[in-house]
Amino acid sequence: MIRIERVSFTYENAGSGGRIEDIDLCIKDGQVVLLCGESGSGKTTFTRLINGLIPAYYEGELTGNVYIDELCVNNEPLYKTAARVGSVFQNPKSQFYTLLADTEIVFACENLGLPREEILSRFDETVGAMHIEKLLGRNLFRMSGGEKQRIACASVDAVKPDVLVLDEPTSNLDMAGMADLRKIISGWKQAGKTVIISEHRLAWLKGLADRVIVFENGRIREDLPAVAFWAKGTEELHKAGLRAPFDLSGIRMETKDAETGRMVFRAFTHKYKKAEVESLSIDELSVPEGKVVAVLGDNGAGKSTFARCLCGLEKKCAGTVNYRGKNYKARDRIDLCYMVMQDVNHQLFTQSVLEETILGSETGKQEDPEAAAEEVLKQLDLLDYKELHPMSLSGGQRQRVAIASAVASGRDVIVYDEPTSGLDYRHMLEVAGCIRNLANTGRTQFIITHDAELVAECCDYYLFIGDGKVVRSGGWDDEAVKYVSGYFNNVTA
């Protein structure tokens, strides 16, 4: 049993996360608890209380006590908690310490000094239970986000903790990755372990969570059994700032109005060095110009390759793209397209939002670059932040700064790689709003995403990629809605 007794915590460094206030609750053994709420509402802070990172790693002011059975987490050193609580984090790339799947799985057991034979037998047990035989012997840097996350789970499973804490584990996962994770958690549930998951994406936990705790401004707003939580309608969830189970029914089905121009891809192929097969091979594809196109498909299907080729980042990509009557080869496309990357931090170079918008852009070449940049920022609702450092902004705002520099660059085609991963409902809406606004300026936008609500919110057209080929594409009609819904709802089945 986990007991949280009148706990309040404020970070010393405000950037580390949201504070929490006066939390008092019990979690029974074997419960699967879902923590939800907007970004900064305190759900991540709550997970850190349980795995002991607060107060041992994150400094701040703590009152109250956290107990796991008889162990008082906040008074014990971290390694004592480590044997009892396993943690899986949001970002798959920053939680493994060794480079190889095998050694990573036993890493925690080694640290805790278990006997060698015991470690090897636990290794076999974990690998068997999680069906990860195929991942053994592989370099973690060459794995997809979903595979890395499975190794992270295996690594905590080998320690055999009673409690598992997962902090937004699906932010970087596709549908298949989520389905795998769901299986793992349901395995833990059957084994009687207590599982605590902090999440924005909720639908995949339907039927798995026993209890849902909703955070708001560092306090518990609601604490209710899962059944009661799922009984809430989509609107009620949205009002509370939460993501809702996916629903495409409200999507705009456009009447066939005036025929727009088409953007046509011909013999669009790419093969990575040393790869045996082409990771992208599209004979012919045409999408409407000036629309928002959702690029869907599982990880490894070729979506990112498609985006990189489209943006001219892969110079060896063969084929041409015809846009507004002009043919573009790989090298020319860097002037046509701009990619907003998944890890937006890679794209932020300067000291202020305004400078960021001016840097390397078309607006920068105008007579009064600042005025032009301000115009762009106004369009994206960022004008109030123009003097701030981009790194001091929230995730959603940073995403918008990156979009601002895409707009300022003057390119006609903007490609987004997972623009809303890890964003809550409100921030997702902000980004979707930006994208819709830009669509009105006649730009063509491609969004690679696993976020069903984003698709419902702002895409006019969809493109399914599988094995480097276009499996299906088109505008929204009844059949398309059915197909896409089927894809997104596959997880809970």
Add this chain to the structure above:
Amino acid sequence: METVLRNTRPGRKQMFLDPRSKLMLCLTVIIITLAGSGTGIMKYVRVVLSVVPIIFFLLLGKTWLSAYYAALYAFAMTVPDLIAPYLPPVVNLLFTGVIAVSTQMIPAMSMFCFLVITTSVSEFIAAMDRMHVPKVITVPVSSMFRFFPTIAEESSAIRDAMRQRKTGSIKKPMEMLEYRFVPLLMSLVSIGNDLSASALTRGLDAPGRRTNVCMLGFHWPDTLVFVFCGAVMVLFCVSLIFGI
């Protein structure tokens, strides 16, 4: 279950050597090539040492790399001496100095790369543990192994981002450095923070003796390495003392 964890002897991937021998070899090459005077008998010893990386390249099946390495080293050793007399003294002063230093760095750097490429983090920690090196040293050094690929990954993403912004051309080196390094450092710091949090929840700070699943042990290739290193060190001392 088939896994590297059950290996009892170092294989080709580890160059058939125990991590401690590799460390020894690496240190020997670094000391001799950087500190040695390069006169008398050491001149020949140095050439012998610079051949060591070639053997390892071949062991790892990197035939082309070994050829590149040999060509580069031969070039750096001979060409400056040949053309130096025909160049103005100013150029010589700058030029020959740089070449001389880089010549000496080539084998040392290659050996360091071998150490990193062929030793896994776990093997490294195990070796350090065996030598009773305290954790305050082992932990930061071992995380360095993991950071090389991270730096490569992050920096290639940043390069793409810069290309899209049409910024950071060679013409403006200061700008290029700033735009290259600021996001890189930012993201490395944040990865580092996440990484330490994750490692701590997995008991990295446990005070007891760590279990090391991977098996260490010396075999005949290690003996060869130690004899070789010993011989080189003896020659080094002899040449220092007697000045031959």
